[in-house]
Amino acid sequence: MTGRPVIPVTTGKIKLKEQLMPIFFQQQITPATRLGIWKIEETESFFRDNVPHHRDVTHPHKRLQHLAGRFLLQFLYPAFPYDLIHLAETRKPYLPSEEYHFSISHCGDYAAAIVSRETRAGIDVEIPVEKVAKIRHKFLSDTEIGLFGVGEEQPEDLHLLTILWSAKEAVYKWYGNGKVDFSEQIRLLSINREQHSIDCHFTKTGTDLQIRYGTFDNLVLAWVTG
Numbered sequence: 001m002t003g004r005p006v007i008p009v010t011t012g013k014i015k016l017k018e019q020l021m022p023i024f025f026q027q028q029i030t031p032a033t034r035l036g037i038w039k040i041e042e043t044e045s046f047f048r049d050n051v052p053h054h055r056d057v058t059h060p061h062k063r064l065q066h067l068a069g070r071f072l073l074q075f076l077y078p079a080f081p082y083d084l085i086h087l088a089e090t091r092k093p094y095l096p097s098e099e100y101h102f103s104i105s106h107c108g109d110y111a112a113a114i115v116s117r118e119t120r121a122g123i124d125v126e127i128p129v130e131k132v133a134k135i136r137h138k139f140l141s142d143t144e145i146g147l148f149g150v151g152e153e154q155p156e157d158l159h160l161l162t163i164l165w166s167a168k169e170a171v172y173k174w175y176g177n178g179k180v181d182f183s184e185q186i187r188l189l190s191i192n193r194e195q196h197s198i199d200c201h202f203t204k205t206g207t208d209l210q211i212r213y214g215t216f217d218n219l220v221l222a223w224v225t226g
Contacts, residue, residue, distance in 0.1 A: 023038060033114065035112070035113065036072055037221065038072050042068075050074075051071050072111055073104070073115060077117075092178075094176070101120050101121050102114065102121065103123045105125045107125050107127050107219075110219060114223050114225075121225045122171060122225075124167075124173065124222050128220060130156075132158060136161060138182070140164060141183045163191075163220055166221070167224075168182050185204050188211075197213070198210070
């Protein structure tokens, strides 16, 4: 995205079962919190060999995304206990022991995950598409639309709209209990383009949050901890 800040990208390779696989992006946020994005280029059999515990997903590509997201958990923390994952009524995966807090997202050929040993976390990855402009009033309040300059009468900025959407998705996943009104209960207050951060107030819990985000060539990532 020309002229927009991007977060530094750390890439690398890992060796699993005699195969070299690339990690698209990774970051150590704190000593106890790590995140990563995986570009899915492997076959389903690769992930099945490395992810022994997973739920059944019917759609082939969604199943591949699901496996890649689970795979990332042990890439970030090798001791992550796949077999202890439970699924809440809201469909959010979690560990009852809370030994690790984690969140997974996928879009297109990418899977993203964040894992923390200390604090609740949420992550979202998105590919900017025109649909986000059509639904802006469903996830942004009139105040936010004016504040961030993303009204229908203004030039379309799909990347900024996607950042705002992804930021709210990350907060929704951080909360994890469902039933959130995106436009009213997740209030985005300001954006700092130099720090790649968005200040937010989540009215359901009365919590002030700082959402971090990053942009790549055609990908948006947002995450929140705390």
